[in-house]
Amino acid sequence: MSVAAREGVLNSFKDDFGTRVILISLKAGGVALNLTVASHIYLMDPWWNPAAEYQAIDRAHRLGQHKPIRAVRFVVRNTVEERILRLQDKKRLVFEGTVGGDIGSLSQLSEDDLRFLFQN
Known part of the structure; x- marks a missing residue:
């Protein structure tokens, strides 16, 4: 995804109340994102390094977050x-x-x- 396309998707998620879900891979979601509009995080692909999961969850735990965050890990x-x-x-x-x-x-x-x- 191009930088411009990524910014468009992120802005839509942040500003468009009709956009309620954003799908992000664990590795992409753990880097350079501020997702304080998110309140639910679903981890579908566990990573062997627990720090990678913590970092992805922390994208929603940022300054400006006023809602409780719920993180759920799915494991078969x-x-x-x-x-x-x-x-x-x-x-x-x-x-x-x-x-x-x-x-x-x-x-x-x-x-x-x-x-x-x-x-x-």
């Missing part, structure tokens, strides 16, 4: 998505357990992590 049972959530928990514990928090533990996907995600 017995799929790789469940393993992604467990991997997020593992990465979060490693991050919290290091002195000062090692951001590298969140931002890298190791060979062991890949084995964990795709084990039988």
Whole structure:
């Protein structure tokens, strides 16, 4: 999508009361957006790095937000998505357990992590 088209869609979502939904990929939604008009966030594609999800949700938690925000994560049972959530928990514990928090533990996907995600 061109920059102009993206701006048009975002302006429509912000200013047109008839536009009630905007679909944004997790990675695109986590960067350089201010979506304080949003009040509901639905995560359909969990990411192995929990910080990516937090960052996307934070697009609605900005200065000027006056409504409560509801974030819902959809996960299908017995799929790789469940393993992604467990991997997020593992990465979060490693991050919290290091002195000062090692951001590298969140931002890298190791060979062991890949084995964990795709084990039988």
